[in-house]
Amino acid sequence: MSEDIISNARIAPISLKPDMRVRFFSDNELEQIHQATLTVLQKAGVRFPSKKALETFAKAGANVDFKKQIVKIPPDLLMKTLAKAPKEYVMGSRGSKGLDVILDGKTSYLGTDGTGMATIDFETDIRRDSTKVDVGNMALISDYLQSIGFYWPMVGATDVAPPLISLHELDASFNNTEKHVHIVTCTEKAQAKYCVEMACAVADSQENIKKRPPLSLLVCPISPLSQDVASLETALVFAEAGLPVGFATMSTLGSTAPASIPGLFVMGNAELLSSLCYVQLECPGAPVYYAFYSMMMNPYTGGSLTHPALQPVMNNAVVEIGKYYNIPVMAGFGCGNSRDLWSWDQGMGSSVDSLLMYQCGADLMPTVGLMEECTLLHYEGLVLDDKIFNYVKGIADGLTINEETLAVDEIISVGPGGHFLDKPLTFKNLRGLWEQGVDTTWDPQKGDFKDTKAAAREKTQWILDNHKPVPLEDNVKKEFQKILKAAETELVK
Amino acid sequence: MKEFILTEAKKVIREGDKEKAAELARKAIEGGIPPAELLEEGFVPGITEVGRLFENEEIFLPELVMAADAMKAAAEVCNESIPKDEAVTKGVVVLGTVKGDIHDIGKSIVESFLSASGFEVHDLGRDVSTAAFIEKAQEVNANVIATSALLTTTMGYQQELEETLKEKGLKEKFKTIIGGAPVNQKWADQIGADAYAEDAAGAAQKISDLLGV
Ligand code: B12
Numbered sequence: 262m263s264e265d266i267i268s269n270a271r272i273a274p275i276s277l278k279p280d281m282r283v284r285f286f287s288d289n290e291l292e293q294i295h296q297a298t299l300t301v302l303q304k305a306g307v308r309f310p311s312k313k314a315l316e317t318f319a320k321a322g323a324n325v326d327f328k329k330q331i332v333k334i335p336p337d338l339l340m341k342t343l344a345k346a347p348k349e350y351v352m353g354s355r356g357s358k359g360l361d362v363i364l365d366g367k368t369s370y371l372g373t374d375g376t377g378m379a380t381i382d383f384e385t386d387i388r389r390d391s392t393k394v395d396v397g398n399m400a401l402i403s404d405y406l407q408s409i410g411f412y413w414p415m416v417g418a419t420d421v422a423p424p425l426i427s428l429h430e431l432d433a434s435f436n437n438t439e440k441h442v443h444i445v446t447c448t449e450k451a452q453a454k455y456c457v458e459m460a461c462a463v464a465d466s467q468e469n470i471k472k473r474p475p476l477s478l479l480v481c482p483i484s485p486l487s488q489d490v491a492s493l494e495t496a497l498v499f500a501e502a503g504l505p506v507g508f509a510t511m512s513t514l515g516s517t518a519p520a521s522i523p524g525l526f527v528m529g530n531a532e533l534l535s536s537l538c539y540v541q542l543e544c545p546g547a548p549v550y551y552a553f554y555s556m557m558m559n560p561y562t563g564g565s566l567t568h569p570a571l572q573p574v575m576n577n578a579v580v581e582i583g584k585y586y587n588i589p590v591m592a593g594f595g596c597g598n599s600r601d602l603w604s605w606d607q608g609m610g611s612s613v614d615s616l617l618m619y620q621c622g623a624d625l626m627p628t629v630g631l632m633e634e635c636t637l638l639h640y641e642g643l644v645l646d647d648k649i650f651n652y653v654k655g656i657a658d659g660l661t662i663n664e665e666t667l668a669v670d671e672i673i674s675v676g677p678g679g680h681f682l683d684k685p686l687t688f689k690n691l692r693g694l695w696e697q698g699v700d701t702t703w704d705p706q707k708g709d710f711k712d713t714k715a716a717a718r719e720k721t722q723w724i725l726d727n728h729k730p731v732p733l734e735d736n737v738k739k740e741f742q743k744i745l746k747a748a749e750t751e752l753v754k
Numbered sequence: 755m756k757e758f759i760l761t762e763a764k765k766v767i768r769e770g771d772k773e774k775a776a777e778l779a780r781k782a783i784e785g786g787i788p789p790a791e792l793l794e795e796g797f798v799p800g801i802t803e804v805g806r807l808f809e810n811e812e813i814f815l816p817e818l819v820m821a822a823d824a825m826k827a828a829a830e831v832c833n834e835s836i837p838k839d840e841a842v843t844k845g846v847v848v849l850g851t852v853k854g855d856i857h858d859i860g861k862s863i864v865e866s867f868l869s870a871s872g873f874e875v876h877d878l879g880r881d882v883s884t885a886a887f888i889e890k891a892q893e894v895n896a897n898v899i900a901t902s903a904l905l906t907t908t909m910g911y912q913q914e915l916e917e918t919l920k921e922k923g924l925k926e927k928f929k930t931i932i933g934g935a936p937v938n939q940k941w942a943d944q945i946g947a948d949a950y951a952e953d954a955a956g957a958a959q960k961i962s963d964l965l966g967v
Contacts, residue, residue, distance in 0.1 A: 378906055378936035390940070391906075417906035419936065426907045446907055448854065489856050515816070516859055560814035562953060563863040636935055 268356055268731045270439045273407040274370045275619050278659040283620040285578035291585055297527045298534065299336045301486075306333035307535040308487040311494075317542050334538060343534065345541045348587045350548045352411065352505055353473025355463050356439030356731060361473060362411050364550075364589040364624050370410030371650055372627035373403050373643065374594060374635055376430075376445055377416040381602075383640040383721065391416030391638060393433050398725060399630070400437035402643055405728040408650040411441040413627050416638045424752035425745065427452050431459050431476070432741055437730050443627065445479045449491050453478075453498035455748040460504060462740040463733070471503035479507045479552065479591075482532040484517035493539065500540050500547040507591055507625075508536040509552035513565060514575075516558040522575060529553055530582055537588065550625065551583035552591035556634070565634045567598050569606065573614045577621040584622075592623035599632055602639045603714060607632065611649050619657040641717040644724075648702075648717075756787060763796025763828070768804055770820025772827045779831035789832040797832070801825045801870045809955065815863065822866035843874040844967045845897040848890045850878035851934075852911035857904035860934060860954075864902065867954035873961065884914045891928050898961055903934040912937070913945040920946075929964045933957060 286294070303324075309315055310330045319325040321342070324333040354360035362370050380391040383398075396414045403409040414430040421429045427447035434442045447456050460476040461467060478499045480492040496506045510529035512518035518525040537549050555575045559566040576593040583590035597610040611629075618626050629646035631638060660666070671684050681687050704711045711719075733741070759782050766775045775797070782792050804821040807813045833843075847868055851861045858880040865877045876894055878886060882901075891899050899919075903909045912932045919925040931949040932942055942950035949964055951957040 376906075390936075390938075417936070419906045419909075423907045423910035446905070448905070448907060483856055491854070513859070558815070560816070561808075561811055563815045563859060 266729050266731050268360075268439060269728065270356060270360055270404045270730065271407045272360055272362075272370070272410045272440065273654065274362075274368045274410055275654055275657050276368050277619055277622055277657055281620060281657065281659050282622055283577075283617065284581060285574070285621070286581055291581060294523065294526055294530065294582060295585060298530045299339070301527060301531040302334045302339065302535065303336070304333070305486055305531075306331040307482075307532065308332075309490075309493075309535075309539070310488070311490040314488070314490075314493060314539055317539070321542050332535065334535060339534060339538055342538045342541045343586050343588070345545045346537060346549050346586075346588050347546060348589075350505070350589075351473055352441045352443075352477055353464065353469075353475050354440050355435065355475050355733075358473075360439055360441075362441050362625070366584070366589070366624070367622075369619055369623055370625055371408050371629060372411040372443065372625060373399065373409060373413045373415050373629055374627050374631040375413035375415050375443075377631050377633075377636045377638045378419065379633075379636060380416055380638045381640070383725075388637075390419045392420045393418035393429050395638060396430050397433035397437045398640070399638070399643065400434045401728060401730055402640070402721065402724050404438035404440060404730040405724045406643070406647045408647045408654070409440065409629070411443055411625070411627070412438050413443040413445070415630055415643070417446060422749070422753045424452065425748055428455050428459065428745055428748055431456060432745065435459070435463055435475075435741075436733055436738070439731055441475060441477070443477045443479065447478060447495055448480075450494040450498050451752060452748070453495045455744050457498060457502040457504065458744050459741060460502070462737050462744070467503075474504045474548070477505040477507065477550075479509050480536075481509050481511055481554070482536055484510060484512035484532060485528060486532060486535075488536065488539075493536070496536075496540060497543055500544040500549070503548070505548040505550060506540060507550040507552050508533050509554040509591070511554045511556075513555060514557040514571070515560065516563060518555065522571065522578075525555055525575070526553075526579060526582060529555060529579075533583075534586070537586075550589040550591050551586065552625075553579040553583075554594050555579075567610060567634060569610060569613075572610070573617050576614060577617045577623070580621040580623045589624040591625035591627065592621070593618040593626045593628040594635060597632060598634060600637065602632065602642050602645070608645075608649070611646055612653075615650055615653045616656060619653060641714075641721050644717045644720050645713070755785075759785070759787060760792070760796040763792065764800035764803065767797055767800030767821050767824050767828070770817060770824050772820075772824045775824040775828040776831050779828045783832070783835050789835040793829065793832045797825060797828045798872060801872075805867075805870050818870060819863070819866045822870040826869050844872040845961065845965045846874045846876070846894055847898045847900055847961065848876045848878065848887060848894065848896045849900040849902075850882035850887060851880035851902045851904070852908050852915075853881060853883045854911070855903055855905050855908040856880050857902070857934070860904065861902040864900065864933065864954045864957045867958050868900075868961065871958040871962070873958075884911060884918050887915060888918065888922070888924065892924075896928060897965055898929045898931060900931045900933070900957065900961070903932070903937055906936050909934070909936055909941065912941070912947065916945045916947060929961075931957065931960055931964070 318332045349365050352362035380395050395416050399415045403412045418429040463475045464470040480496045499506050510532045512529045556565040557568045580590050580592050597607045599607040630643035702711050702716050808818045851858050868875045929948045932947045939950045949960040951960045
């Protein structure tokens with residue numbers, strides 16, 4: 262059956278011209294951040310409330326206080342262990358290799374943001390709890406949009422039994438997109454086991470899962486300087502199966518981190534390095550990545566605040582810090598504070614952040630589509646962000662300088678006065694220049710650009726009605742049903 | 755002298771100085787000021803003022819949190835000297851983040867707000883089992899059990915609490931209030947929680963309404 266549908270999924274990552282790269286730090290400043298981190302890891306240490314982890318660290322030569330559950334990591338142990346993490350690897354798709362995310366340090370992949378909890382209903386425009394259908398619909402839209410390189414279920418499937426949420430998110434995701442899937446809602450090893458089974462079913466065999474792992478997981482340390490045992494155990498189940506695992510600190514400026522951005526970087530870096538070091542001690546060579554998900558505290562409510570000026574700095578300066586350790590970096594968890602998709606602020610935030618993100622060269626950028634500090638989904642939001650990213654891609658692709666593009670012959674042939682309307686370059690290039698982002702919003706009948714709102718709705722509806730993702734093979738679907746059944750029997754009371 | 759001490763009590767809360775607040779309370783009681791009066795005319799107006807400043811967005815959250823800590827320290831000293839049944843409190847609340855959930859920033863802000871509003875709060879921290887909530891509520895003879903859940907995967911424990919309270923015939927004894935980002939009034943209605951609040955100020959208001967104080 263699946264042979265009937267030809268894949269229309271595409272991805273269009275960005276390879277930035279090295280000359281266009283933006284740096285926040287000099288080498289010397291990076292070194293200072295690194296040294297400060299080492300001091301924190303040696304003097305304060307990190308809490309690992311897990312006997313297994315404490316024993317592993319002690320055996321490796323760290324300074325472990327079993328009573329206080331604190332691990333202090335000496336620099337040489339840290340650096341030696343981190344060096345085991347692969348610098349480059351592949352996050353596989355379930356489709357052709359052309360859809361794989363190839364982490365080579367030079368290419369940036371955009372992904373959806375997750376995992377919100379509420380949805381503005383596409384039909385009624387009314388806010389409601391998010392559902393498994395939303396997870397599937399957004400996977401389908403992401404399958405279609407070229408800018409999206411990997412899919413993070415954008416909202417939680419709140420309409421299924423809580424212990425099965427992550428599994429149903431995977432079910433809806435894999436069924437609706439061929440692209441790589443990334444999750445965060447798996448928080449216990451009991452669920453992790455079934456997630457791995459689903460990934461194996463998708464990847465055919467354990468062997469394949471290591472070459473092109475179709476699933477990855479993100480887990481978080483608890484700022485300041487603590488680890489969560491259940492999260493670490495979950496991460497190990499994934500890592501042991503060969504699935505990539507990332508660590509993201511959500512240290513918040515002013516509440517769980519010092520109210521100084523470089524200070525937040527030092528502390529968050531210490532947390533992440535301790536997580537990464539632990540995984541490499543347990544599973545040497547496991548594919549891992551490095552992520553900051555920091556915001557500022559809203560001083561009036563204590564909530565997370567996407568500060569218009571500081572957020573792009575926090576999102577992007579960390580790329581260099583992660584790369585200092587030769588580990589792929591995920592950065593830029595987009596999101597504004599706005600509840601209103603049509604507000605000026607939302608578009609402004611996405612634009613500034615996205616350009617900077619490409620220029621800093623993060624490997625993974627799960628940044629599009631959510632609002633209200635990454636909790637609220639608006640279907641059309643993804644289509645609008647896709648548009649911003651297409652513009653930005655145009656900028657980030659840079660300009661090619663050669664004899665033809667410098668157009669000296671044409672300039673001389675026209676000379677002072679005259680025009681270029683009938684010149685070869687005009688004929689050859691005008692269409693391409695126009696199509697770079699804006700063509701789909703032009704309304705020839707109106708002789709003007711379409712209303713942004715109407716165009717986004719129209720495009721979203723069109724994708725939902727017309728895009729047909731390549732379905733999972735029948736046997737994989739059956740396997741999924743079996744896994745969900747078994748998980749239900751074990752995990753739901 | 756008494757006037758002066760009561761003014762000092764207000765000031766020390768406003769400044770959020772925990773040590774000074776406890777020390778002032780001890781000295782004032784030794785000096786003969788009745789602890790109930792010290793609370794009601796000194797420390798409580800202090801924290802009420804801080805609450806007002808915060809609501810008017812004249813001060814930031816960390817200042818409220820520090821003031822609430824100072825208030826707690828002062829109240830503890832005062833209440834030690836007051837017979838248990840005369841203790842000055844608007845109600846007793848057992849609070850925590852549900853099992854399997856380690857998010858506690860929002861919950862801690864709720865704690866500060868409730869303390870600042872004059873409730874006696876027993877904060878059980880995060881990853882708290884349903885059994886632990888009920889056990890503590892019975893131990894301290896609580897009026898309200900307040901639970902926080904930040905994950906779609908852990909909201910279910912708020913429902914488990916309602917069901918267990920009903921099974922044990924305790925539903926009438928303890929009022930329940932729920933909160934956290936994925937939680938809303940609809941969920942409260944669905945599981946039978948007595949109240950829901952969107953933020954910490956709302957939590958204090960709803961609990962006051964529930965208890966009629
Ligand atoms: C900071 C944060 C963390 C920190 C928490 C630090 C801490 N000490 O609490 C860390 C990094 C540890 C963390 C971990 C995880 N997190 Co987190 N986290 C957040 C984040 C960014 C902010 C939460 C927060 O603190 N908000 C600020 C406070 C002030 O707001 P609040 O909690 O909503 O509280 C207010 C109200 O809700 C209300 N309230 C709260 N409690 C109560 C209780 C009562 C009784 C009442 C009346 C009111 C009330 O009053 C509060 C004050 O106004 C949110 C995203 C977001 N924007 O919300 C994600 C988020 C909640 N996390 C998420 C996830 C997935 C996780 C992890 C599972 C990730 C992982 N795989 O490791 C783990 C959790 C593991 C576990 N078992 O619990 C997801 C949830 C997804 C979902 N659909 O369920 C979110 C939405 C992020 C995202 N978009 O993916 N997280």
